[in-house]
Amino acid sequence: MTLQARFPTLFEQPYSGEWLAEQDEHFTPNTVSAYGHALVDYFRFCAMQGINPPDANRADVLAYVRDLKTRSKSVAHASPAKRPQYARNTAHEGFANATIRLRIATVRLYYDYLTDEGIRVKNPVKKGQYTKFRTFGGGKRGLVARYEKPPWLPNETQWQALLNAASSEPIRNRFMLALAYDGGLRRGELCALEGGDMDPSGPLVRLRAATTKTQRAREVPYSQTTADLYKAYLKHRRRLNPTSDLLFLSESRRNKAQPLTFWTWSKVVQALGKRAGLPLLTTHTLRHLRLTDLARAGWTLPQIAAFAGHSSEDTTKLYIHFSAQELSERFRQTLGSLLDWRQETLKASLV
Incomplete structure (x- = not known):
C-alpha cells in the first residue's frame, strides 16, 4: 500500500505529503x-482547533502538548472515524511520555x-539542547521533559514461569521466543527474517540493514537450543508455504x-x-533481558552495543539493568582487590 493510500489526510494538506x-x-x-x-494526530488536533498547520505558532504547539498530556481516550473525545479504536483502548488520561515525545519530535x-x-x-517547536561539560543549567529543555522508566525484567522464578507457559505453544512460537531472546531482536527484525538470513553453520542470524531500526546490518549468534527448535520448525514451515522467502508465516x-x-x-507474547x-x-x-544478561556475563559496553545494533553506547546503557541485589552481590565479590584495600584504609583511618 502506498503512503498516499495509508495517510490520505497528509497528502490532502500542502507540504506534509512531500515531507513524509x-x-x-x-x-x-x-x-x-x-x-x-x-x-x-497533530493535524486532527489542528482541525478541531481551527488551526492551519503550516501557520501554527508556539502557543498552538504548546496547546497540543497539553492535549496529549490530558486527552481522554473515551469515545466522546475521539473523532468519529477513530471512536471504535479509542473505545477499545480506554485505560487512562493522557498519553505516555515516550508517545508524547515521539509526536512532538515528528511535529x-x-x-x-x-x-x-x-x-x-x-x-515553533523548541528543540532541547545539551551543553558539554555543564550538568546543572547547562542545557535547554525541549517542550516535553524526558522521563526514563526502568523496564520490568523477569527474575529467575518468573523466567521459568514464562518457559512453562511457552512449552505448550506451537513450534513457531517456541522458536520465535528463543530466537528473540538469543539475538536480542526487535520485534520488527524478528518478523522480517527470511530463510536465507539463518546460517546454521555459525549458528548466526544475519539482520539485513533494511530491516533494522538503525539501517545497519549485523550478525548475532544463537544457541544450540534455538538451533534445535529451528530444525524442528523448518519441517513444519515447509508445509505452510515452501515458496515464501519469509521465515515466519x-x-x-x-x-x-x-x-x-x-x-x-x-x-x-502478551497472551x-x-x-x-x-x-x-x-x-x-x-x-532488555538479553542485553542485561550479556552485561552480567562480563561483556563490555562496546560489545553489547555492537550485538544490539545500537548507533550509540548511550542507548545501550538504557538497556542494561542490574537490580539492587545484584549490585550488592557484585560489590561483595569485588572486595578482595582494590575495594577491599580501600575499605581497610577507611576503617583504619575513620573508625
Missing part, C-alpha cells in the same frame, strides 16, 4: 509509519522541512501462510505473559 515521502527515502517503514500516524521535523523550504521563517484461518506481522507477534502471570511482559522485554 522524503522521510520514506531515509528511514525504515516502521519509522515512517510512526511519523505518519503522529502527524495525522518539529515537519516544521524543520517547512523552514528549509522557505514556507516558514521559524520553527501466519497460521490463522484468516491469513493462512501470509507474512506474520509484528502486531500478531506482540499479541502472542503468554497473561498465562504465566506476567502482565508486564512485552516483546521488548526479551531484548
Whole structure:
C-alpha cells in the first residue's frame, strides 16, 4: 500500500505529503509509519482547533502538548472515524511520555522541512539542547521533559514461569521466543527474517540493514537450543508455504501462510505473559533481558552495543539493568582487590 493510500489526510494538506515521502527515502517503514500516524494526530488536533498547520505558532504547539498530556481516550473525545479504536483502548488520561515525545519530535521535523523550504521563517517547536561539560543549567529543555522508566525484567522464578507457559505453544512460537531472546531482536527484525538470513553453520542470524531500526546490518549468534527448535520448525514451515522467502508465516484461518506481522507477534507474547502471570511482559522485554544478561556475563559496553545494533553506547546503557541485589552481590565479590584495600584504609583511618 502506498503512503498516499495509508495517510490520505497528509497528502490532502500542502507540504506534509512531500515531507513524509522524503522521510520514506531515509528511514525504515516502521519509522515512517510512526511519523505518519503522529502527524495525522497533530493535524486532527489542528482541525478541531481551527488551526492551519503550516501557520501554527508556539502557543498552538504548546496547546497540543497539553492535549496529549490530558486527552481522554473515551469515545466522546475521539473523532468519529477513530471512536471504535479509542473505545477499545480506554485505560487512562493522557498519553505516555515516550508517545508524547515521539509526536512532538515528528511535529518539529515537519516544521524543520517547512523552514528549509522557505514556507516558514521559524520553527515553533523548541528543540532541547545539551551543553558539554555543564550538568546543572547547562542545557535547554525541549517542550516535553524526558522521563526514563526502568523496564520490568523477569527474575529467575518468573523466567521459568514464562518457559512453562511457552512449552505448550506451537513450534513457531517456541522458536520465535528463543530466537528473540538469543539475538536480542526487535520485534520488527524478528518478523522480517527470511530463510536465507539463518546460517546454521555459525549458528548466526544475519539482520539485513533494511530491516533494522538503525539501517545497519549485523550478525548475532544463537544457541544450540534455538538451533534445535529451528530444525524442528523448518519441517513444519515447509508445509505452510515452501515458496515464501519469509521465515515466519501466519497460521490463522484468516491469513493462512501470509507474512506474520509484528502486531500478531506482540499479541502472542502478551497472551503468554497473561498465562504465566506476567502482565508486564512485552516483546521488548526479551531484548532488555538479553542485553542485561550479556552485561552480567562480563561483556563490555562496546560489545553489547555492537550485538544490539545500537548507533550509540548511550542507548545501550538504557538497556542494561542490574537490580539492587545484584549490585550488592557484585560489590561483595569485588572486595578482595582494590575495594577491599580501600575499605581497610577507611576503617583504619575513620573508625
